[in-house]
Amino acid sequence: xxxxxxxxxxxxxxxxxxxxFLASTFTMSMALTPSTLIALISGYFLGWQALFYILLSxxxxxxxxxxxxxxxxxxQLINSLPLQSNARLALVELKNHHWLMMVLVRISPVLPFxxxxxxxxxxKVPLKVFLIAGLAGMLPxxxxxxxxxxxxxxxxxxxxxxxxxxxxxxxxxxxxxxxxVGIVYIGQKIIAEILLKKGLSD
Numbered sequence: 001x002x003x004x005x006x007x008x009x010x011x012x013x014x015x016x017x018x019x020x021f022l023a024s025t026f027t028m029s030m031a032l033t034p035s036t037l038i039a040l041i042s043g044y045f046l047g048w049q050a051l052f053y054i055l056l057s058x059x060x061x062x063x064x065x066x067x068x069x070x071x072x073x074x075x076q077l078i079n080s081l082p083l084q085s086n087a088r089l090a091l092v093e094l095k096n097h098h099w100l101m102m103v104l105v106r107i108s109p110v111l112p113f114x115x116x117x118x119x120x121x122x123x124k125v126p127l128k129v130f131l132i133a134g135l136a137g138m139l140p141x142x143x144x145x146x147x148x149x150x151x152x153x154x155x156x157x158x159x160x161x162x163x164x165x166x167x168x169x170x171x172x173x174x175x176x177x178x179x180x181v182g183i184v185y186i187g188q189k190i191i192a193e194i195l196l197k198k199g200l201s202d
Contacts, residue, residue, distance in 0.1 A: 043146035043147065
């Protein structure tokens with residue numbers, strides 16, 4: 001769509017761009033538009049000015065997704081688990097690691113933005129942590145996508161070859177590695193805490 005309307009997008013006013021970002025807020029929250037694509041295209045057309053809109057639209061999209069996920073789950077996930085099951089105990093212990101886990105989830109380029117918006121409220125991640133740590137985790141890949149869009153000279157080539165530059169691939173591998181290592185570390189900590197508590201109760 002951006003390719004077909006390239007000339008029109010080049011001539012949009014600030015007010016019109018604001019309306020487009022408002023619309024993208026809802027499409028991102030409902031998994032209709034990848035957040036990385038928004039960063040690429042807005043970087044191409046607006047340069048670093050796009051960061052202002054992204055810093056508003058991403059958290060708003062997250063908030064909408066959070067509220068939707070919370071409404072859909074309504075405590076069913078936690079309540080469906082037996083009181084002393086390892087899964088429920090793990091979710092209880094996870095509250096001590098919400099900040100780190102939220103950053104790690106957002107750093108990972110392989111965990112869909114909208115899917116995490118629905119899952120994380122179900123496991124009782126607090127809204128403040130969800131928004132602040134989530135934004136911090138998303139910034140590295142968002143800034144990289146913006147930079148790639150800014151450096152591009154042709155929109156068609158950019159959208160067809162978003163990883164032509166080595167930077168996206170490096171960041172993807174680094175982000176995935178950091179996320180996996182961090183999540184495994186949190187998992188090991190939670191298992192150790194559960195075993196310790198079970199040992200003390202025996």
